[in-house]
Amino acid sequence: MKFTTPIPESESSAASASLPKILETNEPVVPLLQYAPVIAVYPAYYHEGLAGARSDCFVRRSVADRLVQAAGLLPADHHLVVLDGWRPLEVQQSLYDRLKSQLLAQGWTEGEAFYEELHRFVARPSHNPERPPRHLTGGAVDLTIAGPNGWLDMGTAFDDFTDRANTRFFEIHLPRDDRERQIQRNRRLLYHIMIQAGFTNYSDEWWHFDYGNQAWAAACGHDHACYGGILQVN
Ligand SMILES: C[C@@H](N)C(=O)N[C@H](C)C(=O)O
Numbered sequence: 001m002k003f004t005t006p007i008p009e010s011e012s013s014a015a016s017a018s019l020p021k022i023l024e025t026n027e028p029v030v031p032l033l034q035y036a037p038v039i040a041v042y043p044a045y046y047h048e049g050l051a052g053a054r055s056d057c058f059v060r061r062s063v064a065d066r067l068v069q070a071a072g073l074l075p076a077d078h079h080l081v082v083l084d085g086w087r088p089l090e091v092q093q094s095l096y097d098r099l100k101s102q103l104l105a106q107g108w109t110e111g112e113a114f115y116e117e118l119h120r121f122v123a124r125p126s127h128n129p130e131r132p133p134r135h136l137t138g139g140a141v142d143l144t145i146a147g148p149n150g151w152l153d154m155g156t157a158f159d160d161f162t163d164r165a166n167t168r169f170f171e172i173h174l175p176r177d178d179r180e181r182q183i184q185r186n187r188r189l190l191y192h193i194m195i196q197a198g199f200t201n202y203s204d205e206w207w208h209f210d211y212g213n214q215a216w217a218a219a220c221g222h223d224h225a226c227y228g229g230i231l232q233v234n
């Protein structure tokens with residue numbers, strides 16, 4: 001597999017009416033700080049000072065092992081930088097409330113289109129055990145790649161909730177200059193190493209990947225997911 005091939009049209013989308021059931025495996029959640037030298041951790045919401053955010057990133061053990069696998073596919077001198085993994089409901093709620101306020105401040109009014117836009121970028125902080133937000137399962141990860149000169153240019157910052165965050169933005173809008181050609185290569189690299197390691201991508205966010213949760217199961221056509229929501233991690 002070449003990591004320079006175009007990113008194909010998506011397998012995974014925001015909310016789907018019917019999601020596969022969850023058959024919880026009870027696989028433990030593991031901390032990623034010091035898990036492997038090829039994985040660095042920069043807990044973005046902790047650095048932003050969001051209440052309840054943890055100073056480490058946590059994911060299910062199989063997710064961590066697949067991250068190591070993905071990182072092993074990177075060129076020499078590159079590593080993964082995990083920005084968020086398992087997320088407490090309190091943090092999901094803060095992210096949701098923050099984006100809701102930002103959209104209202106931008107002139108949106110509450111209605112169907114408003115909630116569609118909101119849910120495109122932040123999942124509903126649902127307490128329903130049959131539909132947990134992806135990040136509550138330990139089966140979702142937000143990440144980027146670092147090289148010898150720092151984080152690779154992906155064309156937007158993390159959590160830039162605009163069309164430019166779409167994983168295929170630079171496939172749809174072909175690069176106009178060297179910088180955009182490099183961004184296209186960087187996004188393709190992240191996408192392909194993660195897909196090869198068994199993850200699926202959330203098409204509206206170049207940084208978001210799933211494994212084992214309902215979004216992953218739906219995208220892969222599995223009849224069940226392996227990970228349900230976890231409210232507390234020690
Ligand atoms: C908030 C953003 N980093 C994110 O994770 N969005 C997805 C859609 C989510 O909230 O599950």
Ligand SMILES: [Zn+2]
Nearest residue numbers: 140141142208
């Ligand atoms: Zn995410």
